[in-house]
Amino acid sequence: MASHILHRTTDRDLPVAVRGDGLYIVAADGRRYLDASGGPAVSCLGHSDAAVAEAVADQARRLAYAHTGFFTSEAAEELALRLTAAAPGDLDYAYLVSGGSEANEAALKLARQYFLEKGESARHRFIARRQSYHGNTIGALSVGGNMARREPYRPILMDWSHVSPCYGYRGQEEGESDAAYGDRLAAELDAEIRRLGPESVAGFIAEPVVGASLGAAPAVPGYFRKVREVLDRHGVLLILDEVMCGMGRCGSLYACEQEDVVPDILTCAKGLGASYVSIGAMLLSRRIRDAIAAGSGAFQHGHTYLGHPVAAAGALAVHRRLVDDGLVEGVAAKGALLERLLLERFGNHPHVGEIRGRGLFLGLELVRDRTTKAPFEPSVKLHQRIKRAALERDMICYPGGGTIDGVRGDHVILAPPFIAGDADLSEIVGRLGEAVDAAIDGAG
């Protein structure tokens, strides 16, 4: 039967996924796909978590929906309480939406409104980093710095500002210490705020560990503290996008805990619903909520599915699994094993320039020449070849490619579910090794 869905690509038929089984997705033809990246780093509990499925079904049976203009729900309240109680600093309020892009759209609008409430109406500009991705809706795409994803839409995007990412592999100069690199990037941000006029800047948004655009790239130690100092000096809000790297993926519930900074606004999604429900959240500081309460009394925003009870109940059950059942606690050790296996397999690989990441969020950067770090020609589309080669071996991983300051690179992310056992991790690295070698051989 011909498909009536506009799929992501129009050039091929997709297998029909019919069932989940732990780390595996089972297709209608019986093929079992090992999900080594939890899709796009979303399925942190695997594909057959009975407790979450039951919580979703139970909520749908009791109450599916009540408009947030009139009601709140037990599930949404309890989820917000859990998310904020576990969050650092004074991130005491949550705003529940349906995904990562929506969470970031809300964050941009909230930052703008906060300054209006405070009487600083000139603050309307945002700064992000090149090689960042904050979502595909117009505002989130405008602020993001993933040039490939932005390119077709450039004429309809807002012209916001982008500074250098913290990307040690290519950004750090020969012999430059982490501290000096962090200082240099903080100075660049400071200069950009001054160039725009500090009184016009509302917020700076960044991913603590960059996912889709850089392949699981953490910042050098101290970078985010330096950024925070610069922003504080100019009264600019820090928005951290933990949509991909948060919810335990990096080994702590919130990735920013490892940076020792507290943002003013934090967004999360993906692992929040663990792929069982479509949900995102924006956490905000008490100061921002108080400014609205003391001012207009209403955040000028909203969606039909805000605080959806079924999504909230699913996310609540996910949170219990992650925190109460100790799954996040296990991420660091599993991540260390995965990293060791990757080092054994790829540590001396002539085309693997770097193995990086945190927790169960690890990436490989592929290069034509390890010494010069020269990437493969863009026309080779190495990351696409790796995706295909992995699929031929019944494995899903998350490859990507992009351009940074004119240099193109290819990477592949592994983000297995937190329930992965040692044998699963070995299997993943084994299949990835075969896929990478086959893709490079095929590239000529």
Ligand code: PLP
């Ligand atoms: N922010 C980051 C860091 C992401 O990785 C993504 C999705 O990949 C988004 C935002 C957008 O989230 P969504 O696809 O749920 O809209």
